[in-house]
Amino acid sequence: MEKTLPIWTLYQSPKDYPGQYVARRFEVTPVGGPRLTDEVYANKDVAAVRDWVQQEGRRFGVVPVKLERDPSDDPVVLESWI
Known part of the structure; x- marks a missing residue:
């Protein structure tokens, strides 16, 4: 089994979920870049989305750490958690 990160x-308010905060999970493998999964969580409350990410991290055996957005990110990107 291949390990993934x-x-x-x-x-914040992407085109497919206007007015909501959305978390999307990507997977990084040792031999590939980030791959989008079909796992998505949306809510109007950003705190609820962050809580969901923390719970999901525990499901994967990690404690997610917040990374601030890079100025070159798409404007709707709020932050990432790794």
Whole structure:
């Protein structure tokens, strides 16, 4: 089984979820870059989305750490958790 590193990216009001905060999970493998999964969580409350990411991290056996957005990120990217 190939090991993967989960990364959750939080978005503020993306086109497919206007007016909501959204977390999408990506997977990084030793031989590939980030791959988008079909796991998505959306809520109007950013705190609820961050709580969900923390719970998901525990499911994967990690304690997610917040990374601030990079100025080159799409404007709807709020932050990432790795």
